[in-house]
Structures are given as C-alpha cells and as structure tokens.
Amino acid sequence: MILQTDPKAAYLEHREEIDEAVQRVLGSGWYIHGREVRAFEEEFATYLGVKHAVAVASGTDALELALRACGIGPGDLVATVSHTAVATVAAVELAGATPFLVDVDPRTLTLDVAGLEEMFAGPEGQRIRAVLPVHLYGQAADLPRIRGICRRHGAILIEDCAQAHGALLEGARLGNWGDAAAFSFYPTKNLGALGDAGLVTTNDAAVDKKLRALRVHGSEVKYYHKFIGYNMRLDAVHAAVLRVKLPHVATWLSAREAAAKRYDSLIEGANLHGFMRRPVLPVSRVAVPVCLRGLPGWLRACRSPRCRRVRCRRRAARCRGSPRRTGIRSSRVCRRSGRVIRPCCASGRGTVRSSS
Numbered sequence: 632m633i634l635q636t637d638p639k640a641a642y643l644e645h646r647e648e649i650d651e652a653v654q655r656v657l658g659s660g661w662y663i664h665g666r667e668v669r670a671f672e673e674e675f676a677t678y679l680g681v682k683h684a685v686a687v688a689s690g691t692d693a694l695e696l697a698l699r700a701c702g703i704g705p706g707d708l709v710a711t712v713s714h715t716a717v718a719t720v721a722a723v724e725l726a727g728a729t730p731f732l733v734d735v736d737p738r739t740l741t742l743d744v745a746g747l748e749e750m751f752a753g754p755e756g757q758r759i760r761a762v763l764p765v766h767l768y769g770q771a772a773d774l775p776r777i778r779g780i781c782r783r784h785g786a787i788l789i790e791d792c793a794q795a796h797g798a799l800l801e802g803a804r805l806g807n808w809g810d811a812a813a814f815s816f817y818p819t820k821n822l823g824a825l826g827d828a829g830l831v832t833t834n835d836a837a838v839d840k841k842l843r844a845l846r847v848h849g850s851e852v853k854y855y856h857k858f859i860g861y862n863m864r865l866d867a868v869h870a871a872v873l874r875v876k877l878p879h880v881a882t883w884l885s886a887r888e889a890a891a892k893r894y895d896s897l898i899e900g901a902n903l904h905g906f907m908r909r910p911v912l913p914v915s916r917v918a919v920p921v922c923l924r925g926l927p928g929w930l931r932a933c934r935s936p937r938c939r940r941v942r943c944r945r946r947a948a949r950c951r952g953s954p955r956r957t958g959i960r961s962s963r964v965c966r967r968s969g970r971v972i973r974p975c976c977a978s979g980r981g982t983v984r985s986s987s
C-alpha cells in the first residue's frame with residue numbers, strides 16, 4: 632500500500648534532532664507554553680512573513696479562536712465551503728455562528744467565487760459577517776477576488792490553512808491574506824507535531840491580544856481573567872518538535888510536488904486522465920525553504936542555478952542568531968524561480984539583492 636502520509640518516516644528521518652528536542656523539554660521542567668512555544672511562534676511567523684502567530688492546541692481550536700477573536704459569534708453567518716474537513720464547519724458552530732455553505736469550483740475544488748457573490752447578493756447577504764475559504768490539498772483559494780468581495784461587504788476574511796503550510800499566492804504566503812488564518816499541525820499534515828497542535832496567524836495586534844487571552848481562560852495577566860476563555864494551550868514538546876521540522880517543510884513539499892508530477896504523467900500515459908485528474912493549480916504553490924539561524928541556510932534557500940546572484944551584503948559572521956536578534960522584517964520572492972528568499976541577516980542595513 633502506498634501511504635499518503637507517513638508521520639513515522641518523518642520522525643525517523645530526523646530522529647536524532649527530534650529526540651534531542653524532546654529531551655530538552657523533558658529536562659526543562661516547563662511543559663506547556665514557555666520558551667519553546669514562544670520560539671516556535673516567532674519562527675513560524677517569520678516563515679510566513681506575518682506579524683503574529685499564536686499557538687493553540689489543534690487546528691479546530693485555531694479556527695474557533697480566529698473566529699471569536701475577530702468578533703464572530705451568535706447571529707452571524709459565516710460563508711464557507713461544503714468540501715472540506717468537518718472541523719471547518721464545526722468550528723463555525725463552536726464559535727456560536729451559523730455556517731452558510733458555498734459550493735466549490737469543480738476545477739480547483741476551492742471556494743467558488745461566483746457562488747460567494749450570489750450569496751452576498753441574496754436575501755441573507757446582509758448577515759454574512761465572515762468568509763472562511765479553505766486551501767484544500769495545499770491549493771490556494773482565489774484570495775485576491777475573495778478579499779475584494781469581503782472588503783466590499785465589510786466581511787471578515789479568515790483562511791483555513793490546515794492543509795496549506797508553505798503555499799504561496801502571488802508572492803505572499805497563505806496565512807497572510809486575511810484578518811486571521813488557522814493552521815493545523817495534526818501529525819499527517821505537511822508540518823505535523825507528535826500529537827494535536829494548531830496555530831492562528833494575524834497581522835492585527837488587537838486580534839493577537841484577544842487570541843492570547845482566549846487560549847488561556849481569558850487571561851491577559853496571570854490570574855486575572857477578563858472574560859471566559861478556554862484551555863487551548865500548546866504543549867512545549869509539540870512546539871520543540873515543530874521547530875525541528877519547520878526547516879524541512881520545503882524539502883518535503885518539493886518531494887510531494889515531484890510525486891504529483893509523476894502521477895500526472897503516469898495517468899496521462901495510461902490514458903486515464905478522463906477518469907482521474909488533479910485539481911487545476913491556478914497559482915504558484917512553492918516549496919519554501921526557510922533558514923532561521925544563519926546566512927549559509929538562506930544561501931541554500933534558492934536552489935535554482937539561475938539564482939546564484941542572490942547574495943547578502945552582510946558577512947556571514949554577523950548573521951548569527953535567531954530571527955528576533957537579526958530583526959527579520961521581510962522576505963522576497965525570486966522572480967526567476969518563484970522561490971522565497973528569506974533574508975535571515977536582513978536587519979535593516981543588510982539587504983538582499985534579488986537575482987531578477
């Protein structure tokens with residue numbers, strides 16, 4: 632049997648580092664939140680180029696908290712798709728709102744934009760407070776148009792990125808387009824923990840603050856609870872493992888893309904494309920390398936031979952340190968290869984020259 636995903640293989644591939652990370656957490660005596668979770672939040676935010684990342688206990692929690700933190704609740708309609716994991720629709724119900732199901736585009740299997748327009752124009756259109764597109768199978772929903780519709784109607788946009796770690800749309804990573812986005816790190820996902828884990832991203836400081844309080848019983852300051860929240864905290868051991876795996880996501884995505892291409896050609900060769908086909912990929916989905924520690928990593932980031940001219944003007948010796956210390960602010964997409972170059976040493980003065 633060909634496994635679609637194999638979390639054990641991913642563990643065995645990096646067994647030493649993962650074991651070390653788990654031991655580090657066990658020895659630290661700090662098992663929930665803390666240093667590991669904070670570091671993972673920062674590293675994942677850097678990876679996406681988003682301002683805030685808030686780790687939670689699962690992808691379902693991430694969706695529910697994203698909705699709640701954006702003010703969605705009872706009486707609100709949330710337009711989302713029928714073709715998704717049950718968690719997408721369940722999270723809307725858990726937030727107290729009502730799911731309003733839009734069909735998917737049969738070519739891409741993501742939210743049908745024309746259908747969404749119709750819903751807004753229909754009798755219930757006024758009540759749609761949020762739109763929740765799902766990037767199914769790593770395929771980006773048509774966010775430029777969906778975002779335009781949301782803006783026109785004053786609706787919140789929340790992305791379900793549970794299946795789309797590392798995917799790019801017009802040079803920006805998914806998880807960076809709306810008011811908030813939810814990720815799952817269920818073990819079989821492109822980036823999987825050793826158990827349940829999730830995360831919400833946002834560029835809005837107020838939403839970030841609300842998320843952080845909601846996940847710990849409505850508390851902004853320890854032992855002071857402003858409102859009723861949840862226990863949706865992430866265990867440190869999952870964060871530590873995710874930190875080990877994050878830099879390898881690019882390689883795994885590339886391998887998946889290569890496998891998908893091979894399936895395409897075999898299906899085509901066997902004349903089966905009338906019966907089987909993959910959804911159309913309307914946008915660039917790029918396997919994305921990430922470097923969080925030093926210059927050599929990001930020089931490896933763009934492997935296209937044409938991109939050799941990508942250089943950092945700062946010297947490697949000065950580029951040590953975490954993204955926080957080096958002050959990463961932005962990344963660039965190489966216009967030739969479509970790959971993202973993350974300037975881990977760009978602290979304002981150090982800049983990256985794109986090869987294009």
Ligand SMILES: Cc1ncc(COP(=O)(O)O)c(C=O)c1O
Pocket residue numbers: 689690691692715716718719765791793794815816817827828829
């Ligand atoms: C599209 C989608 N949304 C949400 C979820 C929920 O994530 P979790 O299982 O981590 O709660 C999943 C997971 O299967 C998913 O595929």
